[in-house]
Amino acid sequence: MTNGSAHFHDRAQAGRALAQVLAKADLSDAVVLALPRGGVPVGFEVAQELGAPLDIVMVRKIGAPGHKEYGIGALVDGAAPHVVIDHDAARAVGASDNYIKTTIATELAEIERRRNAYRTGPPVPLANRTVIVVDDGIATGNTVRAALEALAAAGAHKLILAVPVAPRTSLAMLRPLCDEIICLIAPDPFYSVGAHYTVFDQTSDQEVVSLLAEARGNLADKSPLGAEG
Known part of the structure; x- marks a missing residue:
């Protein structure tokens, strides 16, 4: 991890940079879980480098009144x-x-919409696997915090948080919730995630669907059954 104001060209380039670091470790049992939508292009590159399955963790930010981008919390969907x-x-x-109760209901509905749009196969099993949680960056850390806390009960062998950029205060808050954090740059002062990308357009639903499908196809091609077919 370094300080400074380094830039990534886009999410794909940031993902390749993260993948180079993660590839140095023995992660043969890894599962990559990306936070939609912006984390998916980053997670796709990590999954390709590691030859790992790519899936998504359904988490939504709870934004402040009149300022939705400022997170005051987050939620992860599940049985509860x-x-x-x-x-x-x-x-x-x-x-x-x-306001919080109403916003939670709204975000749960959005999670359900995204689940219907994105999910074309069963979730990847996480028990006894190394789970790598990937996003395009962290600001307050509340969204990632919700994901990590929910995943702690999934029976993973190891839980790794991997992001291109985050403030040091958020990393310190998240450190007790996972086994390892990989963060390429931790600017001080920190202004925004987008400030460290040249291209930071909103990731579309279609891009998420395409990348998840491509990742599944690539993994199938590498399997013995895929090779025979």
Whole structure:
């Protein structure tokens, strides 16, 4: 991890840079879980380099009233949705209990929409595997925190967080929730994730669907059954 204001050209280039670091470790049992949508192009490159399955973790930010990009919490879908709220931040921006409850319902509906749009196969089993959680960057860390806390109960052998850029304060907060953190740059001061990309357009649903399908196809081609077919 380095400090500074280095730039990545786009998410794919950032993913290849992350993959070069991760490839140095013995991760033959790895599963890559990307946070949609922006984490998927990054996770795709990591999965290709490691020859690992690529899947997504359904997590949504709970944004502040009138400023949705400022996260005051996050939720991860599942049999029982896992919710993380930064109560200090929520109070500071005037987020009432009713606002939080309503926003959670809205984000659960969006998760269901994305699940229907993205999922074309069963989830990748995580038990006894090395799980690598990938995003295009971290700001407050609440979204990734929710994902890591939810995944802690999945029975993974090892939990790794891998991101191109994040502030040191967020990394310190997340460190106890995983076995290892790979972060390429940790700027100080930190302004935004997008400030460290030349191209930081919004990732579309179609790009997510295409990358997940390509990753599954590439993995099938490398398997013995794929080779025979």
